[in-house]
Amino acid sequence: MKSQRRLDRYISIVLHIGMYLSILVIAIGLMLYALYPTPIDDISLKNLPQELMDGSPIAVISLGILLLIMTPLSRVIAAGVIFAVDREIRFVLTSLFILAAILLAIMI
Amino acid sequence: MRTVDLLLIAGVLLISAFAGIIGSIFGLGGGIIIIPLLTLILGFDMKDAIGASLIGVIASSTGAAGRYVSEGLVNIRLGMLMEPATTVGSIVGALLAVYLDQTILAIAFSAVLIYSSYYMMKRPEVTIHSKRGDLCRRLDSSYLDPQTGEWVEYEVHNLPRGLIASFGAGNMSGMLGVGGGIVKVPAMNVWMGIPMKVSTSTSNFMIGVTAVAGALVLYVNGLIPPILAATVALGVFAGASLGPKIVKRTAGRALRRYFAIVLIIMAIFMILEALGLGGIS
Numbered sequence: 001m002k003s004q005r006r007l008d009r010y011i012s013i014v015l016h017i018g019m020y021l022s023i024l025v026i027a028i029g030l031m032l033y034a035l036y037p038t039p040i041d042d043i044s045l046k047n048l049p050q051e052l053m054d055g056s057p058i059a060v061i062s063l064g065i066l067l068l069i070m071t072p073l074s075r076v077i078a079a080g081v082i083f084a085v086d087r088e089i090r091f092v093l094t095s096l097f098i099l100a101a102i103l104l105a106i107m108i
Numbered sequence: 109m110r111t112v113d114l115l116l117i118a119g120v121l122l123i124s125a126f127a128g129i130i131g132s133i134f135g136l137g138g139g140i141i142i143i144p145l146l147t148l149i150l151g152f153d154m155k156d157a158i159g160a161s162l163i164g165v166i167a168s169s170t171g172a173a174g175r176y177v178s179e180g181l182v183n184i185r186l187g188m189l190m191e192p193a194t195t196v197g198s199i200v201g202a203l204l205a206v207y208l209d210q211t212i213l214a215i216a217f218s219a220v221l222i223y224s225s226y227y228m229m230k231r232p233e234v235t236i237h238s239k240r241g242d243l244c245r246r247l248d249s250s251y252l253d254p255q256t257g258e259w260v261e262y263e264v265h266n267l268p269r270g271l272i273a274s275f276g277a278g279n280m281s282g283m284l285g286v287g288g289g290i291v292k293v294p295a296m297n298v299w300m301g302i303p304m305k306v307s308t309s310t311s312n313f314m315i316g317v318t319a320v321a322g323a324l325v326l327y328v329n330g331l332i333p334p335i336l337a338a339t340v341a342l343g344v345f346a347g348a349s350l351g352p353k354i355v356k357r358t359a360g361r362a363l364r365r366y367f368a369i370v371l372i373i374m375a376i377f378m379i380l381e382a383l384g385l386g387g388i389s
Contacts, residue, residue: 004249007184008177015174022170023345026338033335044330061334065163068341069323071170072316079188090243094188098317101195105321108199 007082014078018071022064029060073102119150120336121343124164128347132172133354134367135311136289137165137319140377142340143285156333158285162323163337164344169316171348176309179352180251183302186264187310189247191317193271194278194288198318201282214284214382218375224294225371228364236265236301243267251306254356265301273299281318288315290374293367304360308367309352 036057043051043062051059080095123145131138139161146157176182240263247264273295281288289311296307326332355363 004184005180008180008182011184012174012178015170015177019167019170019174019345022167023342026341030335030338030342040335043334045328058334061338062332065332065334065337065341066327068163068166068170069320069327072166072320076188076191076317079184090246091185091188094192097192098188098195101192101199102317102321102324105195105199106325108203 003086007079010082011075011079014075015071018067018074022068022071025067026061026064029057029064032057032060116150117339120146120339124340124343125347127164128168128171128344129350129354131168132312132348132351133308134289134370135293135308135315137315138168138344139165139285140374152336155331156336159326159332160337160340162319162326163332164340165319166316166323167341167344168348169312169314169319171345172351173309173313173316175352176312179254181305181309182313183247183249183306183310184313186247187314189267190271190274190292191314193274194292194314194318195321197275197278198282201279205283208283210284211382214378217280217284218378221290221371221375221378225368225375227298228294228368228371233297233304233361233364238265240265253305253360255359260303262303262306263301266299270295270300278318288318290371297364304364304367305355308355308363
């Protein structure tokens with residue numbers, strides 16, 4: 001029971017950080033866009049760093065969206081680490097299996 | 109021009125906040141709300157609506173789930189055991205979709221929804237007794253029900269059946285684009301003996317991971333419309349912050365009944381969709 005409460009606490013922290021961080025970055029991006037409207041270029045993972053360097057508001061918004069997408073992944077990894085510390089091997093394998101399944105889904 | 113823009117933004121925010129509330133209360137993705145409303149009412153492109161709705165699902169599963177997890181309502185171990193089954197199920201579903209008739213599939217799926225709804229309305233939540241393995245016992249948990257102020261202890265039963273249901277839920281979402289939460293919640297509640305509030309919040313926790321694969325594929329290819337998705341995310345976050353507060357004041361039994369009503373509405377939506385009268389395809 002104690003290990004479950006600790007798991008709850010850490011996973012909740014990861015989810016909250018993901019939420020606030022992405023809200024912050026998305027909101028900054030939207031404000032910049034409202035102040036300096038720029039044409040909406042397609043931003044993909046490849047040109048994101050370049051566009052960010054160029055100060056594109058759309059790139060800032062895209063970064064916020066990327067942070068949001070990474071949040072569920074981060075909580076799977078965080079849980080895996082906590083399970084590893086607690087030596088719950090079955091659940092460490094479960095975490096790895098989830099990541100593998102997502103990878104498989106992306107590749108297909 | 110600016111007024112039109114502002115109205116459009118307000119419309120998107122309103123739609124996604126509504127989807128965020130409903131989705132976070134019932135453990136659903138909310139795509140079935142966001143996609144038709146964005147396309148039918150606001151005239152967005154189907155492709156853009158799907159991309160934005162996937163981001164909305166992740167926002168719901170981040171915002172509301174954060175709250176549910178800290179309240180101890182989410183069974184994280186159970187959720188994580190079921191996640192890969194859903195993901196693999198959705199891959200198989202997407203591959204099979206090419207060979208199957210979507211109309212027949214949607215109508216058959218609606219029939220299952222209506223049956224589950226009937227079952228949840230008619231039969232009360234019962235304690236299940238079954239022979240359980242060591243892994244199942246490891247999943248047993250408890251939570252403090254904020255509505256009654258009581259500690260509720262529960263056992264997890266029929267894990268293999270739950271995993272098959274997760275696989276099936278993934279299948280449905282791969283084939284029809286909807287159906288993650290609406291399958292998993294009744295399966296957890298009716299088959300596995302998990303209290304309603306834990307079923308919906310664990311489902312809400314899980315859907316984010318299910319959506320990640322699809323969202324990443326679109327993102328890497330630059331197919332997520334940034335402004336629309338950002339607006340949807342903010343709207344869903346706002347709605348998903350209200351959902352857990354409503355659940356807090358709702359009795360598990362009432363939540364189960366409302367869920368049954370949502371199932372019927374979904375089934376009607378899907379039948380309309382299958383007959384070509386909806387907004388999804």
